[in-house]
Amino acid sequence: MIQEILAFGILILAIAFLIKKYFWKKKSDKNCGDDDCGCA
Amino acid sequence: MLSSHNINVALIGNPNVGKTSVFNQLTGLNQQVGNYPGITVEKKIGFCKLPNNYKANILDLPGTYSLNASSIDENVVIELLLNKNDKLYPDVALVVTDVENLKRNLLLFTQIKDLEIPTILVINMADRMEYKGISLDIPFLEEKLKTKIALVSSRKGTGIEELKQLIVNYKSIPKEPCLNASVIDEEYFEALRKTFPNQLLYKLWLVITQDVNFLNLDRNEIRNSYTKSHSDLKRLQQKETIKRYQFINDVLKEGLKIDLNSAKDFRAILDRVLTHKVWGYAIFFFILFGIFQSIFEWSKIPMDFIDNTFASFSVMANENLAPGVLTNLIAQGIIPGIGGILIFIPQIAFLFMFISILEESGYMSRVVFLMDKIMRKFGLSGKSIVPLISGTACAIPAIMATRNIENWKERLITILVTPFTTCSARLPVYAIIIALVIPEKRVFGIINMQGLTLMLLYLLGFGMAIFSAYILNKILKIKGKTYFIVEMPNYKLPMFKNVAINVIEKTKAFIFGAGKIILAISIVLWFLASYGPGEKFKNAEKIVIEKNLAKPLNHSELQNAIASQKLENSYIGLMGKTIEPAISPLGYDWKIGVAIISSFAAREVFVGTLATIYSVGDSDNDNTIKNRMQAEINPETGQKIFNFASGISLLLFYAFAMQCASTIAITKKETNSWKWPLGQLIFMSGLAYLVALIAFQILK
Amino acid sequence: MRTTLNILKKGEKAIIKEFDVDAVPLKLLEMGCLPGNVVELLQIAPFGDPLYLNINGSHVAIRVETAKEIEVDLIENN
Numbered sequence: 001m002i003q004e005i006l007a008f009g010i011l012i013l014a015i016a017f018l019i020k021k022y023f024w025k026k027k028s029d030k031n032c033g034d035d036d037c038g039c040a
Numbered sequence: 041m042l043s044s045h046n047i048n049v050a051l052i053g054n055p056n057v058g059k060t061s062v063f064n065q066l067t068g069l070n071q072q073v074g075n076y077p078g079i080t081v082e083k084k085i086g087f088c089k090l091p092n093n094y095k096a097n098i099l100d101l102p103g104t105y106s107l108n109a110s111s112i113d114e115n116v117v118i119e120l121l122l123n124k125n126d127k128l129y130p131d132v133a134l135v136v137t138d139v140e141n142l143k144r145n146l147l148l149f150t151q152i153k154d155l156e157i158p159t160i161l162v163i164n165m166a167d168r169m170e171y172k173g174i175s176l177d178i179p180f181l182e183e184k185l186k187t188k189i190a191l192v193s194s195r196k197g198t199g200i201e202e203l204k205q206l207i208v209n210y211k212s213i214p215k216e217p218c219l220n221a222s223v224i225d226e227e228y229f230e231a232l233r234k235t236f237p238n239q240l241l242y243k244l245w246l247v248i249t250q251d252v253n254f255l256n257l258d259r260n261e262i263r264n265s266y267t268k269s270h271s272d273l274k275r276l277q278q279k280e281t282i283k284r285y286q287f288i289n290d291v292l293k294e295g296l297k298i299d300l301n302s303a304k305d306f307r308a309i310l311d312r313v314l315t316h317k318v319w320g321y322a323i324f325f326f327i328l329f330g331i332f333q334s335i336f337e338w339s340k341i342p343m344d345f346i347d348n349t350f351a352s353f354s355v356m357a358n359e360n361l362a363p364g365v366l367t368n369l370i371a372q373g374i375i376p377g378i379g380g381i382l383i384f385i386p387q388i389a390f391l392f393m394f395i396s397i398l399e400e401s402g403y404m405s406r407v408v409f410l411m412d413k414i415m416r417k418f419g420l421s422g423k424s425i426v427p428l429i430s431g432t433a434c435a436i437p438a439i440m441a442t443r444n445i446e447n448w449k450e451r452l453i454t455i456l457v458t459p460f461t462t463c464s465a466r467l468p469v470y471a472i473i474i475a476l477v478i479p480e481k482r483v484f485g486i487i488n489m490q491g492l493t494l495m496l497l498y499l500l501g502f503g504m505a506i507f508s509a510y511i512l513n514k515i516l517k518i519k520g521k522t523y524f525i526v527e528m529p530n531y532k533l534p535m536f537k538n539v540a541i542n543v544i545e546k547t548k549a550f551i552f553g554a555g556k557i558i559l560a561i562s563i564v565l566w567f568l569a570s571y572g573p574g575e576k577f578k579n580a581e582k583i584v585i586e587k588n589l590a591k592p593l594n595h596s597e598l599q600n601a602i603a604s605q606k607l608e609n610s611y612i613g614l615m616g617k618t619i620e621p622a623i624s625p626l627g628y629d630w631k632i633g634v635a636i637i638s639s640f641a642a643r644e645v646f647v648g649t650l651a652t653i654y655s656v657g658d659s660d661n662d663n664t665i666k667n668r669m670q671a672e673i674n675p676e677t678g679q680k681i682f683n684f685a686s687g688i689s690l691l692l693f694y695a696f697a698m699q700c701a702s703t704i705a706i707t708k709k710e711t712n713s714w715k716w717p718l719g720q721l722i723f724m725s726g727l728a729y730l731v732a733l734i735a736f737q738i739l740k
Numbered sequence: 741m742r743t744t745l746n747i748l749k750k751g752e753k754a755i756i757k758e759f760d761v762d763a764v765p766l767k768l769l770e771m772g773c774l775p776g777n778v779v780e781l782l783q784i785a786p787f788g789d790p791l792y793l794n795i796n797g798s799h800v801a802i803r804v805e806t807a808k809e810i811e812v813d814l815i816e817n818n
Contacts, residue, residue, distance in 0.1 A: 003364030010369065014563040021557060021705060106770040144772055144798050274761045281769045307799075308782070317786035409801045413787040422790070523765040523806055528792055528799040 048128055049096045049207060052117065052152060053136035054145050055103035056402075056529035058164045061194035061538055062136050063100045066204070071100075073545050083116075085128075090204045099128050105144070107151045108277060109250055111446065118250060121155055122243055132210035134203075136162045139169055139176075140530060142296060146185075146288045147281070150218055153186065154242035158213035160188050160206050167193040173299035181295040186214045195535055217242070219287040224279040228268070249273055307530055314406045324407055328429070331394045335433075339386035346386075350379025373566030376648055380562070381555040384434065387464045389547050391433035395426065396542045400534035405526055412524065418506050419513025420457075421450040421524065428454070428505060431461035432498075435703045436554050437546055439710055446525075449518040453509050455710055456720055459699045460505035462498045465643035469694050470497055472647055476669055477687030493691075500695055554702040558642040561701060565612065565638045565645070572610035580605040612637065626693065626729070627686030627736040631672075636693075642700045685739035689732040697728035743814060745807035746791065748781040754812035755779075756795075763809040772796030779812065 053059040063071070067086025084100040101120065102113035109115045120126055121133075133152050137145035142163065152159050161181075169175065182189050188206050192199030206213075222229035222241060232244055268276070313319055357371040398404045404426065412422025423445045430438035438458050445451035462470075471494075478490045576583065584601045585592075593601060607613050608630075616634035623633050631650070639646035650669065672681040698704070698721045707717040748754060756777050764773065773779070777796040784791055790801045 001364060003362070003366035007365040007369045010366075010374075010563060011567050014560040017556065017560045018564070022708075105767060108766050108770065110765065110767050141798065143796065144770075147770055271762065274766070277766055278761050278769055281766070282774050285772070285774060311783055311792070315783045315785065315792065320786065405801070409783075409785055409790060409792060412801075412803070413785060413789045523768075524790065524801075524803045525765065525767055525771065525806075526790075526801040527771070528801055530799075 045094045047090070047094055047096045047207060047210065048131045049098045050120065050128070050130035050133045051098060051100045051136060052133055052148065053103060053162075054105050054138070054141070054148065054527075056527060057103075057136050057138040057141070057145060058194045059103060059136040060100065060542075061535060062134075062162060062164060062192065062200075063098060064537055064541055065194050065197060065200050066096070066098055069541070071541075073549065088204070090208050092208055094208050096204075096207055097128070099130070104148065106148055106281075107246060107250075111443075113443065115250070118246060121152070121157070122246065130157060132207060132213065133157045133159045134162050134207075135159055136164055139163050139165050139174055140172060143285075143288055143292055146292075147284055149185070149187075150221075150284045150287065151242075154217045154221065154240075156215045156217065156240060158210050158215055160190060160203070160210070160213060161185060162190045162192055162203060164192050164194055166191045166199060167196050175297050175299070177295045177297075181291065184218065184291045184295065186216055186218045188213050195532075219284065221280050221283050224283055225276055228276075249277060310531055311406070311528075314403065315409060320406070320410050324410060327398075331391070332432070335387055335390045335394070338390055342386040343383050346379060346383045350375055350382070353379070368570065369563070369566060372570075373563050374559070377559045377562030377566075378555075380642060380645060380648065381551060381558050384464060385547055385551070388433045388437075388550055389543050391430065392437070392543045392546045393539060395430060396539045397534045400532065400538060402529045402531045405528050408526055409528070416450075418509040419450065419453045419516075420506075420509050421445050421447060421454070422526070424450065424454040427458050428461055428502070431458040431463060431505075433464055434550060434554070435459045435461070435463050435699055436706050437550055439703070439706050440549075442710065446523060449513075449516060452518070452711060452716070453512045453516070455707055456512060456716060457505040457509045459703050459720070459724070460501050460508060460696070462501040462695070463643070463699065465700065466694055468647045469639070469643055470494060470691060472650075472669075473682075473687050473690050476682045477684050497691060497695055504696065553706075554642075554700075557702045557705060558645075558700070561640075561642070562645065565649075568612040568615075569607060569610050569634075569638075569649075572606065572613065574609060576609040577606055580609070607634075625736065626732045627681075627683075627689045627740065629681055632681070632690070640701055642702075643694065646694075683740075685736050688739055689736035692735050693728045693732035695728075696724055696731055698724040742811050745779065745793075745810040745812050746804045748779075748791075748812070748814075750781055750784060753778055753780045753815040755815060757811040757813055759810045764806060768795075768800075768802065768806070771800055772798045773810065778815070 051059055051063055063084070063086060066088045070088070071084060071086035073082055073084050082102070086098045086100065088096045088098055090096055099120070101117045104114040104117050107114075107118050107121070109118055120128060121130070123129060135145075135149045135152055137149065149159070149161060163176070176191070178189050178191065190199055190203040190206055192203055194200075229241060229245075233241055236244055314323060354371045354375045357367060357375060361367040361370065395404075398407070407425055408422035410422075411425045415422050415424055424442070427438040427441045430441055435458050438461075439455050442451050442454045442458075445454060474490050474493050478493050481489050483489055483492065571577070580602050584598065584605050588598075588601070608617075612634050613630070615637055616630040619633045619637075620628075620630040623629075623636075628636070635646045635649040638649045669682050670680070704717045704721060707720060708714055711717070743754070745754070745756075756773060756775050756779055758775055759773075772795045774796070779796070780794040782792045782794055782799070785801075789804045791804060791807055792799070792801045
């Protein structure tokens with residue numbers, strides 16, 4: 001059902017977001033450019 | 041030509057000159073705050089329409105006294121100004137100065153001029169000139185300083201249009217330096233010039249003396265060819281500073297006149313009272329008390345409003361969307377999750393408003409001055425007072441506020457102990473437990489026991505922060521220069537516009553920062569609470585019906601019982617059950633265990649989770665939650681689960697336990713390592729466990 | 741005997757003589773703490789620390805341990 005697909009999709013996004021926040025090592029300090037990387 | 045031209049403008053200046061006010065005057069609300077990649081310094085950019093169809097991209101750089109950086113903030117300034125290839129490299133620099141502190145402000149100005157960027161001198165606070173008896177010879181100053189001057193009052197809004205015109209005409213501003221500082225060591229600089237003829241001399245000097253390098257040169261190559269010892273370099277920097285001030289003094293002797301007879305000085309009078317050894321503290325505590333009272337009182341109505349609104353959104357979602365997993369996720373996970381974040385806004389906004397007013401008025405520096413000696417006994421700095429106070433709204437912006445503490449050890453300790461202060465997320469937890477287990481009596485006829493308990497919890501949090509700071513100070517062996525320099529700015533009436541913009545920015549930062557994390561975790565937790573392995577979960581309905589064959593339940597009772605059964609056997613329920621043996625010595629059962637686990641996302645989720653567990657439909661109906669919790673009995677002992685002993689134990693647990701996941705994230709970012717947040721987590725969790733354990737065992 | 745900045749009493753003025761360049765941060769120099777400049781003690785915090793000074797027109801507070809490093813010549817009141 002669409003509902004289930006969407007719901008689980010959201011779950012995966014949430015988990016991916018949390019992993020990125022906590023575990024992703026930034027490769028180089030200066031490659032983000034000048035826009036807001038969402039580091040905040 | 042109708043196409044608009046974009047001009048990159050950099051706003052530079054000392055702290056306290058009203059640079060932000062000028063920025064706000066130019067950009068209004070067209071500003072964004074982000075972060076410089078890799079570091080936690082704020083990057084503020086705004087847009088401004090100029091005459092003749094030009095547009096300005098204005099970058100508000102962190103306030104600094106000189107290009108000789110003493111903090112990461114100040115490093116950012118140099119790095120931008122040295123890197124011609126940076127997208128934001130300015131076409132024109134605006135150095136903002138304050139007419140009352142022109143002498144010192146011009147130091148930075150002369151340094152910027154040495155970088156050969158067209159520079160406009162903005163002299164702010166023009167409205168105070170008459171009051172202070174100051175008069176300026178603008179043409180003379182423009183000639184000697186090789187610049188164009190904009191006399192501005194950001195408070196009154198005067199001079200801004202003229203400034204915009206100057207920006208548009210930036211190409212006609214002279215680029216040469218106004219003094220030749222290389223005379224401090226002719227030989228050395230001559231040699232440098234010969235070796236690197238294509239580089240600006242001053243840039244080379246900055247690269248040698250600072251921790252920056254954007255010249256595509258091997259810094260070692262420069263250093264090795266022209267070795268000067270660390271001490272020699274410092275002596276040269278001192279000479280450079282002296283030389284610049286000599287130049288500035290000469291220029292100002294002619295260009296600035298003060299008529300002492302017209303000068304008035306309120307500052308001294310106010311200072312005498314506000315830093316008085318008795319009155320100073322009394323006034324400070326009075327102000328603090330007033331702030332907290334106001335925050336509580338004023339937040340009540342908006343918070344209730346937000347609470348009710350989101351509760352109805354939830355209901356609306358359930359009624360209007362097709363039934364299914366997604367609808368449930370939205371109604372029970374996402375909407376309450378977002379509501380749980382937004383409900384903080386009133387308290388955070390009010391607290392930031394007060395802090396902003398205190399800083400804008402200049403009073404905060406006096407507080408730092410008063411508190412420094414006391415704070416140092418505990419390994420903290422006078423500047424730690426702002427984070428500690430902000431921590432009562434939320435630890436995240438509080439930890440970010442530690443950036444202006446120069447001494448690394450003092451800053452680290454402040455970061456580590458701030459989470460002990462009672463943040464507003466803990467209030468719902470405290471509120472419901474206190475309501476459950478503390479009698480509504482009055483002590484001595486006037487003091488409300490429940491209110492007293494709450495106050496004690498606040499004091500406990502603060503006391504624990506100070507105490508841990510003391511211990512950390514003894515344990516941590518970190519050496520570092522311990523210099524402390526605080527500018528004591530003049531007192532000013534806070535400008536509403538600045539305060540408002542500041543509050544909006546900080547609140548936005550909180551919502552989008554901590555908020556995203558809280559929302560993500562709420563979503564994950566919802567799934568963990570809505571799905572479970574095994575038969576007991578899948579066949580919840582069947583099991584419940586079978587259990588109640590003897591005495592069948594009505595429809596809503598049945599739904600509640602099914603929900604309860606499902607929760608007990610969901611992933612999170614199983615987690616709760618797993619830790620139950622560990623937490624029962626503290627007086628908690630698996631249901632409380634589940635609530636504790638989920639409150640790791642955000643403390644106030646504790647109450648929401650309990651509401652779900654006790655199968656109450658809407659969690660804003662406090663009475664029902666309270667009644668259900670009051671009635672809950674431990675199946676083994678036959679005693680109430682929420683009794684005095686377990687209540688106190690829970691309160692103490694939440695007073696000390698490591699706070700939400702967002703705090704860990706920000707601590708990691710600000711300390712640049714996992715070592716500290718993990719240590720914090722272990723220590724605080726251990727402490728919370730022990731204290732709660734002891735409390736329960738003693739009181740039961 | 742050296743007269744250092746921390747010895748000043750409230751309201752007293754002095755002229756900055758000299759100081760060890762390693763003991764005093766550059767930032768303070770940039771605020772105006774340079775040989776030849778006038779410094780006035782405006783307020784002392786309760787408990788004696790920090791000191792609120794007017795250095796060459798800049799109003800700053802510094803800790804006693806930094807003030808100890810700065811040698812000054814007292815200006816007699818007239």
